[in-house]
Amino acid sequence: MVRYQAQRAPDTELRGRLRDLANERRRFGYRRLFVLLRREGEPSGINRIYRLYREEGLTVRKRKARRKAVGTRAPILVEARPNARWSLDFVHDQFANGQRFRVLNVVDDVTRECLAAIPDTSISGRRVARELTALIERRGKPGMIVSDNGTELTSNAILRWCSEHRIEWYYIAPGKPIAIVKDCRKLHPTWLRAHPKVPCQDLKGVQNCTKVPVGQVR
Numbered sequence: 219m220v221r222y223q224a225q226r227a228p229d230t231e232l233r234g235r236l237r238d239l240a241n242e243r244r245r246f247g248y249r250r251l252f253v254l255l256r257r258e259g260e261p262s263g264i265n266r267i268y269r270l271y272r273e274e275g276l277t278v279r280k281r282k283a284r285r286k287a288v289g290t291r292a293p294i295l296v297e298a299r300p301n302a303r304w305s306l307d308f309v310h311d312q313f314a315n316g317q318r319f320r321v322l323n324v325v326d327d328v329t330r331e332c333l334a335a336i337p338d339t340s341i342s343g344r345r346v347a348r349e350l351t352a353l354i355e356r357r358g359k360p361g362m363i364v365s366d367n368g369t370e371l372t373s374n375a376i377l378r379w380c381s382e383h384r385i386e387w388y389y390i391a392p393g394k395p396i397a398i399v400k401d402c403r404k405l406h407p408t409w410l411r412a413h414p415k416v417p418c419q420d421l422k423g424v425q426n427c428t429k430v431p432v433g434q435v436r
Contacts, residue, residue, distance in 0.1 A: 232262065233270055240276040243389070245367055247278050253374055257381040296327060301358050303327045306365040308341070322346060324353060327364075333357060343373030350379065362386045 235258075239251050246254075248271040252264050271277070296303045305325045312318040322341055324334040336349050354360075365371045367389050380387045 229270060232260065233274060235260075236267070236270055237274055237276065240271075240274075245278060245372070248276070250372065250374065250377060251276075253377045253381075257377070297361065298328060300326060300329050302361045304333065304360040304363050306346075306363060306371060308368065308370075322349065324350070341370060343370045343375035346370055347375050347379040351383075354383070359383070360385065362388060364388045364390060366390055 232255075235255070236251060239254050240246065243250070243254070248268045249264070251271065252267045255262070255267065303326075305327050306322065308320050308322055310318060310320045317339070319337055319339045320341060322334070322336040323332060324336075325332050334349065334353050336345075338345070350363075363385060365387070370376070372389070376387070
């Protein structure tokens with residue numbers, strides 16, 4: 219009996235690039251790695267990427283207790299000019315009736331200005347992409363963007379947006395909050411104390427309250 223033997227190419231270069239991306243983005247599964255490879259011009263389909271992903275043993279492992287990092291992390295160099303780097307992060311609060319809402323803060327790390335504060339009860343990755351596009355139309359394009367590894371900020375919508383706008387997006391280490399963005403927390407309680415019973419549908423006050431330089435908040 220004659221059996222067919224598959225004659226597959228070794229895929230050495232593709233396997234190496236897949237491993238490199240998986241090491242850079244440790245919380246990315248094969249679908250997000252597939253998007254990154256497509257951005258680089260890789261024509262392979264998602265099924266092939268999944269097969270190589272499994273064969274290389276790159277499956278995302280469950281989180282364990284966080285260990286302290288050994289040594290120091292190399293800082294990201296930033297030019298001393300507006301729009302050199304933006305930082306994004308979500309802050310959370312709730313109204314007097316108990317309903318929770320969140321605010322997406324966008325901060326210029328050089329001027330320390332809170333460029334935008336988008337409030338809503340739910341903000342998806344697509345919504346983040348739309349808001350950033352509108353902000354770039356008003357303020358200009360940033361040199362880079364920094365954020366944590368939240369699901370909205372690592373979604374396929376954000377990866378596609380970065381590719382379309384040619385903007386580098388850096389993710390900080392898990393458990394390391396962005397200090398400048400966290401300063402915007404000081405603004406929200408001030409507004410909420412003045413408007414404790416505002417309807418949940420009207421969050422414009424939060425947005426107007428936060429559009430000031432972070433350094434002026436005390």
